[in-house]
Amino acid sequence: MDCGELAHLRRARDLLDREYARPLDVPAMARAALMSPSHFARQFRAAFGETPYAYLQSRRLERAMALLRRGDLPVTDVCLAVGFTSLGSFSSTFTRLVGEPPSAYRGRDHAAMAPVPACVARTWTRPGWLGRRPAQPQPAQPQPAGPQPAGPRAEPSRIGEARPTAERIA
Amino acid sequence: MPLTITHTPVYCLDLDQALDFYTKQLGFEVRQDVPMGPEMRWLTVAAPGSAHELLLAAVDHHIPPVDQAAMRDMVSKGNLAVFLEVDDINTVFETLRAAGTEILQEPVDQPYGVRDCGMRDPSGNHLRLSQPLGR
Numbered sequence: 001m002d003c004g005e006l007a008h009l010r011r012a013r014d015l016l017d018r019e020y021a022r023p024l025d026v027p028a029m030a031r032a033a034l035m036s037p038s039h040f041a042r043q044f045r046a047a048f049g050e051t052p053y054a055y056l057q058s059r060r061l062e063r064a065m066a067l068l069r070r071g072d073l074p075v076t077d078v079c080l081a082v083g084f085t086s087l088g089s090f091s092s093t094f095t096r097l098v099g100e101p102p103s104a105y106r107g108r109d110h111a112a113m114a115p116v117p118a119c120v121a122r123t124w125t126r127p128g129w130l131g132r133r134p135a136q137p138q139p140a141q142p143q144p145a146g147p148q149p150a151g152p153r154a155e156p157s158r159i160g161e162a163r164p165t166a167e168r169i170a
Numbered sequence: 171m172p173l174t175i176t177h178t179p180v181y182c183l184d185l186d187q188a189l190d191f192y193t194k195q196l197g198f199e200v201r202q203d204v205p206m207g208p209e210m211r212w213l214t215v216a217a218p219g220s221a222h223e224l225l226l227a228a229v230d231h232h233i234p235p236v237d238q239a240a241m242r243d244m245v246s247k248g249n250l251a252v253f254l255e256v257d258d259i260n261t262v263f264e265t266l267r268a269a270g271t272e273i274l275q276e277p278v279d280q281p282y283g284v285r286d287c288g289m290r291d292p293s294g295n296h297l298r299l300s301q302p303l304g305r
Contacts, residue, residue: 003183006246010294014248014274047247115282119251119298 001047008033009047012040013055020059021083026052060084061097062126068106069113075102097127177214179227180252180295181245185211187292188226195269196254196262198224224252251296259301263287279303
């Protein structure tokens, strides 16, 4: 695949990363890559190792995990905020790919993740990207003085994009 | 033992495009530009006053032929990143957006103490710009 085609595919993947909450379908993704849907689906998989829809789904779950780590949002709100339309489908998909139900994930202590930049947390937590989701990262040493998380369980929501706010998921 | 970072490579597909972007759009200045025949060009840029240079490394010049295709794929797919700190992230972001830069993320305050945004350089490298909060 040449660089130009990869760049088009990258732009489509960047679109999924940004617009995951929208009801994106393959034709919409393919338009971002300036390709026909069938060519796009084939080339996306060849380039990134998974189908566009699988990528979108794991992106949504990774965002859901970020929102759940805040600890204060109802699972239903999180489900809708990341683009799922059915709570049942969200819960079963989450449980299958993350290994525990959303409510159990939300209930665990995620404080160790707080200092990790959003773009790194995103890669670490995306289901299926680095094998199984890793355990909570253990800081090598106590965090030095300096910028500390602003609030309890404050977490960015997208790759660096807006951290989840009440307005955003309202 | 004192340690200082002197050069960090940024792998590029098109060196002239990269040079234009990092100097004209981002404000880096050229430190060294040494053509060494058609196969090699040593090109470094740095922020004004900084000793830390970015080596703008064309894949074709800095990666052995056997690995060039793999490296081009890595860059084109957007797997590599550059992290920079700026003084006025909102202005820098708007300037870059107006210039047509691919945007990944608008500026937002992060809980770990910075306001940051994301975009792509002309080769596809993920450019993360940040500004410490409270400045």
